[in-house]
Amino acid sequence: MTAACFPRLPWGLGLAGLIPFLALSSASWLAPMAWQVIAVPAFLYYSAVILSFLGGVQWGVAMSLESDDSGGFRSRLALSMVPSLIAWPALLLHPVIGAWVLIAGFLLVRLHECGKMSRELLPVWYQSLRNVLTAVVVVCHGLVIWRLAYG
Template sequence: MTPAMESRLPWQLGLGGLAPFLATASGMWLAPVAWQAALLMAFLAYGAVILSFLGGIHWGLVMVAPRSAEVATRGRWLASMAPSLLAWPALLVGGLAGTGLLALGFVLVMGLEQRHRRRLALPAWYLSLRWLLTLVVLACHGLVIWRLAAG
C-alpha cells in the first residue's frame, strides 16, 4: 500500500469527525433557543471525547517510543494525560468557561505536536491533517464562544 493510500482513511475519518463540531456549533446559531442548552452539552461532550482521544494518541506514542532519558519519558507520559485532565473539568464547568478550556486544550496539544514533531516520529501526513482539523475545531469553538457571549 502506498503512503498516499495509507493516509487516505485517516484523512476521511478525521474530516468526518468534524461533523459533530460543525453541526452543534452551527446549531447554536440556527436552532431554536430551547435546543441550545442541549446543543452546547453535545458540543462540550464531543470536544472532551476528542481532546481525550488526542491524549490517547500520545499515550500510545510514548508506549512504543524507544526508551530515552527517564525524565523526558516521564514528561511525555504526563503530557499524554493533560488533555483528559483539561477535558473533564471543561464538562463540569460547562458554558463559556468550559468551551474556552476545551479550546485551550486543542491549542496546547497542537503546540506540543509542533514543538516535538521530530521526536514524536509522526507520519508526514499527520501534522497536515491535525492542522486542518484543529483550525476547524477552534473556529467552531470560536462560534460557540461568540454565541454564548452574545447571549
C-alpha cells in the first residue's frame, strides 16, 4: 500500500486514540481495586466522547463533501447527531448496560460508514482504519462488560 493509500498521520492518531480504551479496559482487570473503580467510569466516559466524535466526522463529511441542497446532506447531518444521542444516555445507565449501548452505537456508526452513500465519499484508507478501530473498541468494551458482569 502506498503512502497516499495509507496516510500515516490519520492512522497514527487513530491508533493513539485506542490507548485509553486499551489502558482502561486492562486496568479494569489488572489494577488495584481502588483504581478499577475509577477505570471503568473513565472508560465509559471516554467511549462516549469518541462515539460523539464519530458523529462529528459525519457532520464534517456533510459540510465538505455533500451539496447543501441534497437529500444526502440533510440525512447525513441528521444522522450525525445520533452518536451523541446514544452516547450521553448510555452514561446514565448501569455500567454494563451502558457499555452494551455504546457497543451498539459504534457498530451502528460503522454500519453507516460501510453503506453505499458513505463508501462513495470516504477514502479507502478511512474504511480500513475504521475497521481496525471499531474491532479493537468492541473487544475492549467486551472486556469491561465481562469484568463487570462476571469478573
